[in-house]
Amino acid sequence: MIEIVSGAVKLRQHQIGDLEDIHLWENDPELLVLNSETEAPWSRDETSEHLVRWISSHERRLNSLYFAVCSESDDKLIGFAALALIDPIHDRCRVAVTIGDRSYWGKGYGFHTLFGLLVFAFSYLRLHRVVAEVYDFNERALALVKKLGFEQEGQMRENVWKRGRWSDELVFGLLRREFEARTRPLAGARVSLDGVWGEMAHDRALDANSRKA
Numbered sequence: 001m002i003e004i005v006s007g008a009v010k011l012r013q014h015q016i017g018d019l020e021d022i023h024l025w026e027n028d029p030e031l032l033v034l035n036s037e038t039e040a041p042w043s044r045d046e047t048s049e050h051l052v053r054w055i056s057s058h059e060r061r062l063n064s065l066y067f068a069v070c071s072e073s074d075d076k077l078i079g080f081a082a083l084a085l086i087d088p089i090h091d092r093c094r095v096a097v098t099i100g101d102r103s104y105w106g107k108g109y110g111f112h113t114l115f116g117l118l119v120f121a122f123s124y125l126r127l128h129r130v131v132a133e134v135y136d137f138n139e140r141a142l143a144l145v146k147k148l149g150f151e152q153e154g155q156m157r158e159n160v161w162k163r164g165r166w167s168d169e170l171v172f173g174l175l176r177r178e179f180e181a182r183t184r185p186l187a188g189a190r191v192s193l194d195g196v197w198g199e200m201a202h203d204r205a206l207d208a209n210s211r212k213a
């Protein structure tokens, strides 16, 4: 079990009861343009299969870890997020955030979601580097990653066919030392952790002194 509270956001393991909202958001044309390579909607069976895998990612050490994003005050599901392709050899992962309920946009929920994920990735999993890939027209997401200190490292020119034209995909990276220098990570989020991910965090904390800075 992993629970991360960051500002007004709580990140928790998904539940089967999340299915209806996730299915709605994974079939929302505007969200698909902003955050999906293929823009292919999911059938109900596909959403259900994905949700089962997302739930099990908290119980088994899969290479991606999926979170339900909730409003902390009333536990309402408002989106989903992930640390993807967690690589314990090169100490890196990718990050993805979707606030599916648009009535929560522009109120800091995306910021606190990403901040909580970064605290977990850097301070608990002791990763060295987190990558975010953002389409060049996604202004909210661009502003969000820049606000948290990500540096643009690459530009995949005309990498995706979106909205009837080619768009660039921008690659952003953030290093642990940069995040820690800008923020007081542990003061900014509360993390409850046990199970396989707790063991991993424990092992990596013990190993931290011998690892590359």
Ligand SMILES: CC(C)(COP(=O)(O)OP(=O)(O)OC[C@H]1O[C@@H](n2cnc3c(N)ncnc32)[C@H](O)[C@@H]1OP(=O)(O)O)[C@@H](O)C(=O)NCCC(=O)NCCS
Pocket: 031, 034, 035, 096, 097, 098, 099, 100, 104, 105, 106, 107, 108, 109, 110, 111, 112, 133, 134, 135, 138, 139, 140, 141, 143, 144, 147
């Ligand atoms: C991108 C997304 C996660 C941002 O979440 P959010 O809750 O709207 O963002 P926040 O309110 O936390 O704002 C964070 C920053 O985004 C920027 N931002 C917020 N509203 C904005 C707007 N209307 N236009 C441009 N930038 C905006 C601001 O820089 C803001 O910082 P500020 O509050 O200091 O001004 C959310 O819009 C979303 O889920 N979009 C669809 C999915 C998606 O694009 N995911 C990212 C894929 S890489």
